[in-house]
Amino acid sequence: MAINIALAGNPNCGKTTMFNDLTGANQYVGNWPGVTVEKKEGKYRGDKEVVITDLPGVYSLSPYTPEEIVTRDYLMSGKPDVVVNLVDATNLERNLYLTSQIIDLGIPVVLALNMMDLVEKNGDSINVAELSRHLGCPVVETSALRGRGMDVLMERAVAEAKKGAAPATEFGFDRKVEEALAQVIDIAETRISGRYARWYAIKLLEGEQLTVDKLGLPAGDLSKIAAVREALENVEDDDAESIITNERYDAIGDVCTECVKKSPKAMTTTQKIDRVVTNRILGIPIFVAIMFLVYYISVSTVGTLVTDWANDGLFGDGWLYTNTEAYEADVEEFEGVLETAEGAAAFEAGEIEEPDPATYGLYHVGVPVVVGGWLEAVGAAPWVQSLVLDGIIAGVGAVIGFIPQLIVLFILLGFLEGCGYMARVAFIMDRIFRRFGLSGKSFIPMLIASGCGVPAVMATKTIENEKDRRMTIMTTTMIPCGAKLPIIALVFGALAGGDYETTWWVAPLFYFLGLAAIILSCIILKKFRAFAGEVAPFIMELPQYHLPTVRNVLLSMWERVRSYVVKAGTIIFLSSMVIWFLLNFGMYEGQFGLLDPELDDYIQYSLMAGLGNLLAWIFAPLGFGNWESTVTSITGLVAKENVVATVGVITSLGEEIGETDPSLWASFAAMLGGSSAAVMAFCAFNLLCAPCFAAIGTIRRQMMSAKWTWAAIGYMCAFAWCVGLMIYQFVGLATGEVAFGPFTALAVVVAAGMLFLLLRPAAKAKGSAQLEAAVDNA
């Protein structure tokens, strides 16, 4: 017979670590309340008949957060044979509050007293036998981190499951409350019976709407229960919910004074660290410094070094490991010679050759060179060569090239998450985010989005409030991710024309544009009924700092990078073939077939150009209504990395050309008609519109609703279009590039509409009016 064990406990008490240990699974944990939202199942390593379910961490079985609902529904489903309640022994009082509720469910319970080693280290002690007697269930000392006590714990849990008896607890309420509970059980006898009877009675006495709805008691019974509740409330001079909560904590307090001996101490290490880290004056500078360091290390130093190697070495021509100075000096000399007329002529005639890096030291050629040579050797058709080299390797390679950078970024963020600093970030940033209707917790996804939107959208699952979570998903990809940086660099070049002195402000401008877009979007969205309502509570534990294990940091990194790798392997792989097909096939001189890339402007004959022409009217009001820029924006949907490469292909400069090449700047500006307003509008649209396919797929997964996914995509595109329109029309008008026309009028209307959406009073959420009235009365 299979035995179902439910693993329940407070957030951040070591549950996931224990689950990994028991089942050999690889779930990562963060020192940050609420990393697990879905429940996960695994088979016990020691006995395949034992199924363990890891439930999200909760402080209580109230039905307010998604975690609480998932945990409660599972515990009430009748499925678990025994609950292993993991408690953090260093914080027994608050942890036992959940225990007292679990015991009331009437399911067999085994208490796992975790982190006992820390208790001993602090010089405290817990009388385990006495605790077990009070709770009426077995108590086992464990250390999930070191894997101690697991076998004993599972033995006891299986034994309890076979016995199937409810805990013989000494916990209970005051006589008056117990009497009231007995009355409720009498009244609702027919609806509540069996092991959950006591639990339902408590919830009915508290008047919890969810339970009342679920049980569907007749109105007569409900009013009788209401009378019992009122009588109790009058005697105790408090509301039923508070009475019951108070009594739970009072009973726990009594048990703790009896079982726990605390050594007197001045200040914990965590408090000492926090005195500096969340300091009133130093808090923000430290936060900025830490974030700067994270990005400096992952983007500018280690990450770039490896990414350069991956892009140029692995997926480029090749990489020279040693003696690079001598090679570069020779290349420079060669280029100098090439610039002279005689030199160029000599090169044409084959008299002089470009220096060969392979002769300078340790060198390996890149994948495209190897594969290209191999394809040529086996005599593959030109279109196969083109598909593999220009389509697949170029497309997938561009994505894979970012992986080293992401690995470094996610190791660092995983460390910050694991040690407990992220909770402090939420604490520091909450004030700012609350201003536009989100909580400090929304900051973490946005931080990750600056690396890649896919893990950022995944990180939103730690946001408890569903409306906040949806809003964060819809806006977080507006932050320029790593793949959008080349677009910014390209636009920067096109606008500045190499003149950094006067136009240095362009690059930071687009970061601020992303931030401003998020803020504006949040204010606008918050006023719609679907997002309206009270600001979600921000009552959050600040966990104790601890050094995360290497395994855990690597697991968190892997989980995030994996999603990116999967993106490269699936969506990008397929779409780069489709894009390649659209770009390389078309009608030329009355014949459909593979176009010859040697042909001047071959792309204008391609299917893609046709598609671009079909859709170009959409972007005409934004100043880039030609097929070239339309095609560029479409390829950006596949992966933002593609935008620069597509500009290179379309302007016949080739894919090899980088975003820092002045000739690309010039042809890019020419593609947009030389209008700087159009260049800015193009960039704004491409940064703010729907993210790449991979991120869209992730949004779909996290929203768990097609309707909401389309709402998010539609909103992003519409918002980006409006911003692009306003930029082009207003900037153009100011610089004299655009004459006042119907679309200028439209831009004015859009601007007015946005102002209206920003300033109009918020829609009231259902039920919030009653709530306000209730607050007023109180």
Place this chain on the structure above:
Amino acid sequence: MAEDKTLRDVPVGQSATVRRLVGEGAVKRRIMDMGITKGTEVYVRKVAPLGDPIEVTVRGFELSLRKDEAENVLVA
């Protein structure tokens, strides 16, 4: 002692005893679930750099809550 003194009014570095909780729904429930109940001693440890939220020590652990939420906690 004022009748309507709340946790929000307690200066940093001082403790107060919870008298009762007001309000309704998720916020109140959450405050109670985290151990801020009648008779509990709450120590106000600090205010966040931007002036909100606050950090309190209750039942031996650190808790952050907004000033608006702290207003639901009447203290003596």
